[in-house]
Amino acid sequence: MKFSKATDYALHTMLFLTAATPDKPVGVQLLAEKQKVSPTYLSKILTKLVKAGMIESITGVNGGYRLKRNWGDISFLDIIHAIEGSASLFDCSFDHGPDCPIQRVVLAAEEKMEEHLRNKKMSDLVQEMNIVF
Amino acid sequence: MKFSKATDYALHTMLFLTAATPDKPVGVQLLAEKQKVSPTYLSKILTKLVKAGMIESITGVNGGYRLKRNWGDISFLDIIHAIEGSASLFDCSFDHGPDCPIQRVVLAAEEKMEEHLRNKKMSDLVQEMNIVF
DNA sequence: GCGTGATTACTCGGATACAAGATGTCCGAGTTTGAGCGG
DNA sequence: CCGCTCAAACTCGGACATCTTGTATCCGAGTAATCACGC
Numbered sequence: 001m002k003f004s005k006a007t008d009y010a011l012h013t014m015l016f017l018t019a020a021t022p023d024k025p026v027g028v029q030l031l032a033e034k035q036k037v038s039p040t041y042l043s044k045i046l047t048k049l050v051k052a053g054m055i056e057s058i059t060g061v062n063g064g065y066r067l068k069r070n071w072g073d074i075s076f077l078d079i080i081h082a083i084e085g086s087a088s089l090f091d092c093s094f095d096h097g098p099d100c101p102i103q104r105v106v107l108a109a110e111e112k113m114e115e116h117l118r119n120k121k122m123s124d125l126v127q128e129m130n131i132v133f
Numbered sequence: 134m135k136f137s138k139a140t141d142y143a144l145h146t147m148l149f150l151t152a153a154t155p156d157k158p159v160g161v162q163l164l165a166e167k168q169k170v171s172p173t174y175l176s177k178i179l180t181k182l183v184k185a186g187m188i189e190s191i192t193g194v195n196g197g198y199r200l201k202r203n204w205g206d207i208s209f210l211d212i213i214h215a216i217e218g219s220a221s222l223f224d225c226s227f228d229h230g231p232d233c234p235i236q237r238v239v240l241a242a243e244e245k246m247e248e249h250l251r252n253k254k255m256s257d258l259v260q261e262m263n264i265v266f
Numbered sequence: 267g268c269g270t271g272a273t274t275a276c277t278c279g280g281a282t283a284c285a286a287g288a289t290g291t292c293c294g295a296g297t298t299t300g301a302g303c304g305g
Numbered sequence: 306c307c308g309c310t311c312a313a314a315c316t317c318g319g320a321c322a323t324c325t326t327g328t329a330t331c332c333g334a335g336t337a338a339t340c341a342c343g344c
Contacts, residue, residue: 001134001217002222005226008223008226011235012225027315029315035226043317059298059316060314060316063297063316080134089135089136090135090136090140090141091141092145094141094168102148105253105258106136106144109249110246114242117238120238137327139327161277176279177329179277192277192278192335194274194339196276196338197276198277
C-alpha cells in the first residue's frame with residue numbers, strides 16, 4: 001500500500017510542465033535529468049499521461065512533452081488515476097451478502113482522500129510557491 | 134497502490150472476533166475456513182495483530198485467538214497500520230529544498246483518509262449490523 | 267480414585283516457493299528539424 | 306540562392322531483465338488439555 005515511484009515522477013513532471021512555458025515542448029531528457037531517472041523509463045510513464053489526454057508529445061527534433069489546452073483543470077487525482085489506475089483500493093473477497101460493512105468504511109475513507117486530491121490542481125501549486133524546481 | 138489481501142483478512146478476522154464471545158478463543162482453522170484462506174497463512178497475519186497488542190493467542194488444545202481487553206478502542210486504522218506498516222503512502226524522491234509541495238498535498242489527503250479510519254471502530258460495526266458473518 | 271505419562275489438538279516461527287507488479291534497460295521504427303551540397 | 310538529400314535529435318512502442326513484495330505452503334518445535342493406564 002504505497003504510491004509508486006512512477007506516480008512521484010508523473011506528479012513532478014506535471015508540476016514542472018505547468019510551471020514552464022506552455023508553448024515550447026520540453027524534452028524528456030531534461031525532465032529525466034532533473035529527477036535523476038532514466039529518460040526511457042520516464043517516457044514510458046509520460047505515455048500514460050498522454051493517453052489520459054493531459055499532455056501531448058511532439059516528435060522529432062526539439063520535440064518533447066507539452067501540456068494540453070485544458071490544463072488548470074488537471075487535479076492531483078487525475079494524474080494519480082492515470083498512473084495507478086482508478087480501481088478502488090480495497091476489494092472484499094469475502095461474500096457476506098450484498099455489501100460488506102468493512103468495504104463500506106474503507107471506501108468512504110478512500111473517498112475522503114480522493115476528494116482532497118480532486119480539489120487540488122497543479123495550477124494551485126504553481127501560484128502558491130516560488131518555483132524552486 | 135492497493136490494500137493487500139492480508140489487510141482484508143485481518144479486518145474480517147477482527148470483526149469476527151469482536152462479534153464473537155470475548156472469553157473463548159477462536160481457532161485459526163475456523164477463521165480461515167470462513168474466509169477461504171489457508172490456516173497457516175492467516176496465522177502469519179494474525180501474529181502481526183498479536184504483536185500490535187490487539188489480540189492474544191492461546192496455545193494448546195482449544196487454543197486460538199482472542200481479543201485483548203482494550204477492544205472497543207481498536208480502530209480500522211490500528212489494524213491497517215499493524216498489517217501494512219505505518220509509513221506514509223508517498224515519498225518524494227526529489228530534493229527541491231526542505232519540503233516538497235507535492236508531498237504536502239498528498240500527505241494532507243492521506244491524513245483525511247486516516248482520520249476517517251481512525252474514527253471508525255470495530256465495535257461500531259458490530260452494533261450497526263445484524264451479524265451476517 | 268489418583269497420579270503419571272502419552273497422545274492429541276492447537277499455535278509459533280523460520281525457511282522456502284511462487285506469482286505479480288514495479289522498476290528499469292535496450293533497440294528498432296517513425297518523425298521533424300536543420301545542415302550540407304549540388305545546381 | 307534554391308531545392309534536394311541526408312544526418313541528427315527526438316519520441317514511440319514492444320520486448321526483455323531485474324528486484325521487490327505479496328501470497329502461500331511446509332515443517333519442526335513448543336504447549337496445554339485430555340485420555341489411558343497402572344498402581
